[in-house]
Amino acid sequence: MLQVPFIRENKEEVLAGLAKRNFKDAVAIIEDVIATDELKRSTQAKLDKVLAESNSLNKEIGLLFKSGEVQKANILKEKSGKLKISAKELQEEFNQAEQKLLNLLYTIPNVPNKIVPAGSSEDDNITVFEAGEKPELHSGALPHWELAKKYNLIDFELGNKITGAGFPVYRGKGARLQRALINYFLDKNTAAGYEETQVPHLVNEASGMGTGQLPDKEGQMYHVTIDDLYLIPTGEVPMTNIFRGDLLKEDDFPICLTGYTPCFRREAGSYGAHVRGLNRLHQFDKVEIVRIEHPDKSAEALNGMVTHVKEILGELKLPYRILNLCGGDLGFTSTLTYDFEVFSTGQDRWLEISSVSNFETFQANRLKLRYKNAEGKSTLAHTLNGSSLALPRVLAAILENYQTPEGIKIPDVLIPYTGFDMIS
Incomplete structure (x- = not known):
């Protein structure tokens, strides 16, 4: 299986190698790999941000309860609940992107060595x-x-x-x-x-x-x-x-x-x-x-x-x-x-x-x-x-x-x- 960083950094080399193999739809599949990887990484960044905010909020809620500020703590708890829902949705989006990326990579053959001759049979x-x-x-x-x-x-x-x-x-x-x-x-x-x-x-x-x-x-x-x-x-x-x-x-x-x-x-x-x-x-x-x-x-x-x-x-x-x-x-x-x-x-x-x-x-x-x-x-x-x-x-x-x-x-x-x- 090809590595995604290799595909991103050597896109033209990968496409040339797949062309040597006569691999159909190479351009479309490689573009889909790159787009899906970008979606996966951006979703991961959003998820990390939401999780970080949720962790910070939970610490603040704990301190408020300790100090007896129950009303403020409950307001923040409602916000924390919404963040948990958002995190769950983002995790599902990430998992779907990750699985799609893996399925795409499984369809791509290895890139031929430079000394492999071109040919169809x-x-x-x-x-x-x-x-x-x-x-x-x-x-x-x-x-x-x-x-x-x-x-x-x-x-x-x-x-x-x-x-x-x-x-x-x-x-x-x-x-x-x-x-x-x-x-x-x-x-x-x-x-x-x-x-x-x-x-x-x-x-x-x-x-x-x-x-x-x-x-x-x-x-x-x-x-x-x-x-x-x-x-x-x-x-x-x-x-x-x-x-x-x-x-x-x-x-x-x-x-x-x-x-x-x-x-x-x-x-x-x-x-x-x-x-x-x-x-x-x-x-x-x-x-x-x-x-x-x-x-x-x-x-x-x-x-x-x-x-x-x-x-x-x-x-x-x-x-x-x-x-x-x-x-x-x-x-x-x-x-x-x-x-x-x-x-x-x-x-x-x-x-x-x-x-x-x-x-x-x-x-x-x-x-x-x-x-x-x-x-x-x-x-x-x-x-x-x-x-x-x-x-x-x-x-x-x-x-x-x-x-x-x-x-x-x-x-x-x-x-x-x-x-x-x-x-x-």
Whole structure:
């Protein structure tokens, strides 16, 4: 959530950033924010004046009663009663203005970083890095959903029977490979200094609001209505909310967490061939990395996270590229995001497998996550996160890119985790 003083002092910069996002009605909403904030502040000033006058009058009434001047005291009591009514009305006006201002701020996305390219869709994203060679597959090579069926690795029909489409069942070596990837990712992250955490898979509304999933993506989250809880769409939500409402010290930075969680997304409106197999699921596994950073260090931290994910993909020997997301494709809460995509040779297309993002103070403002700086002033921290990594499409790319006429080879780095080097 943007801070109102920032909006007031940097109005043109905010509008330019929202234009880069193609955010509709930006001018009207920003003008409404400024006007509502002015109303809130003027109402607060009037309320403070009335309360001060009421307190002074109450003291005077007490003195009059003490001195026996009952008649004068009763006259002032009548005036005091009117002031109380006025104070109540002003408090209601203030509360309404404050709630309206909050509701307006919840609709405004983060301002993109200056290096975010303009654009309206994923077609306008800019490739900033590419590595790895696309393998030459043998004649008769298959997409991963056919390989999963051929080698009895993943049963999509059984998942549909048990739950519905988008809830696959991993079996045998498919389940073992999935577990191997989870353990490998966690080991890589902890070796890099991230503390492993196990977090709840359901969160309350305050947690969803804190990281920006609510109210922006309410329709995409599974809602357990009877308990008013939400299934997590990503491990970022519970891990970042560990620090909701905290006041940190400067020497607490950096805070680096990693964790494995299943993730749940309704993905309403996702249809077509591009969502076949593991390409788009309602339940999937992911290993996440989260950082809480000093504002002066968050840009450097983002670059470090990008380098870390590059190292993992390099060890898996998968062809991949990194995209700087344009304004129109940028997530609601992010100021700068780098997407990682692996090349799926069996499908002849790129698949997104990780987003590494810096939110700067946007989430921290919602979370009320602050630290005391050297001058003792309470200041908003910066938050960052990234997939390290999302499993379904990594698994799909391994199956497709490592397939041979004899079977599917296992990447060398995963063999100690799987206990086998070939699926046949």
